[in-house]
Amino acid sequence: MLRRFFAAFLLALTGMSAYAASDCVLDDCSDRQASPQTREYRYNPRRGGAAPAGDFDFYVLALSWSPSFCAGGGAERSRNQCAPGANPGFVVHGLWPQYFQGYPSNCGGNGFLPFSVLNGLNGLYPDQGLARHEWRQHGVCSGKNPAGYFADVRAAREAVTIPPTLRAPGEERSTSPLDVQRAFIEANPRLRPGMMAVTCRRGVLQEARICFSKDLRDFVACPQVARAGCRSQSIDVPAGR
Template sequence: MTGKLLLAAAFLALTPVAASSAGDCILDNCADQKPLPSPNPSAPSPASTPDRPTGFGRSGPGPRGASVPGQFDFYVLSLSWSPGFCQTGGAKKGRDQCDSGANLGFVVHGLWPQYDHGFPSDCRGQSAPSRIALSATDGVYPDEGLARYEWRKHGTCSGLSPTDYFANAKAARDAVVIPQPFKDAHQDQRWAPVDVERAFIAANPRLRPGMLAAVCQHGVMEEVRICFTKDLKSFQACPEVVRDRCRAPAMSVPPVR
C-alpha cells in the first residue's frame, strides 16, 4: 500500500499544473498583468474607428497593456490605394492625396509596429519630428500631416528616432514591388481580394500567402497591408492581420486620376 501511495504522489508531482490567470498574459500585457479585454458588443466596429484624421480605419485588436517604445514583434506596412481612399470619404480630408490630377496610386499610409496579438499605440517619451526628419517623408506619405500623425500614433512605439522611423517606412515601401496592373491603372477594375494578394505575391517572390491582406470598405479597395520582420529584412506571417482582409467576393478598384 505504501508503495502505491508513493507512486501516486510522484505522478501528481510530474503532472503539469494549469497556468494561473496571472501567468496567462500575452506579450506586453505581461508587464503589468492587466487582464485581456473582453469582447464588447456595444463597441464600434473596427472599420468605424479612425486611425488617421483623413478617414482611414485601423481594424483588428487594439493596444494591450503598456505600450513601450521598441517592444513589438513585427511591422505592418499599410499601402493606401489612393483612389479607393478618396472614394470612401477621404476626399474632404486628404486633399493633397485626392486633388484632381494628383495621379496617386499606392502610397504609404503607415508603418505600424505590431504585436502577435494587438498593437502598441501612442507611446510616450518621444519628441515630435523635426523639419529635417519630415523632409524625408516627401514622396513617401501623400502629405506631411499624415506623416506627423503616423509618427505620433505608431512611430513613437518603434523605439527609433523620427528620422530613422521615416527612413524605415521608405525602406519598407521600396522593398515592395507594385504589381503591373496597379502601376498604370486608369480604368475602373474589379478584383477578388485574393487575386489582389496573389498579384502582389507574383510580383514579390519572397512574399507568401498569410503575409498580406487586401482591405476594403463598402466594396471598394482601400489598402494592402504587408507584414515585415522587425528588422525589415524579410516578410512575416501575420495571421491576425490576414484575418482582417476584405470579405467581399469582389471589390471595386477605382482608377488613378
C-alpha cells in the same frame, strides 16, 4: 498545452505550413523565435496601460489605394493627393509596430516631428499631415528616433514591388481580394499567403497590408493580420480622378 495547440492550428489554417526552414532569413531561423506558439505577449491593448516603446514583434506596411481614399471624402483632407491628374495608385499609409496578437499603443515619448525630418521625406507619404499623425500614433512605439523610424518606412516601401496591374489607376474595374493578393505575391517572390492582407470597405478596395520582420529583412507570417482581410468575393477598384 491546449493554448499551444490552438495557436499552431491557427497558423496552419492561414496556409503558412510552407513557412519552413528554407524561408528563414536570419541566422539559425532566429526570426521565428517570437512565434505565436512560444511567445508570452507582454502587452494587451485591451487591458489598457502604456506599451513600452520598441517592444513589438513585427511591422505592418499599410499601402492605401489612393483613388478609394479620394472617392470616399479624402479630397477634402488631402487636396494635393486627390488633385485632378495626380493619380497616385498605392501610397504609404503607415508602418505599424505589431504584436502577433494585438498591437502597442499609448507608448508615450515625444510626438513632435522635427521639420528637418518632415522636409526630408520627399514624397514618402502623400501628405505631410499624415506623416505627423503616423509618427505620433505609431512611430513613437518603434523605439527609434524620427529619422530612424522614417528610414524604416522608406526601406519597407522600397522592398515591396507594386504589381504592374496596380501601379497606376486606370479605368474603374472589379476584382477579388484574392486576385489582388495573388498579384502582390507574384510581384514579390518571397511573399507568401498569410504574410499580408487586402482590406476593403463597403465592397471597395482600401489597402494592402504586408508584414515585415522587425529588422525589415524579409516578409513574415502574421496570422492575425491575414485573418482580418477582406472577405468579399468581389471588390471595386476605383480609377484616378
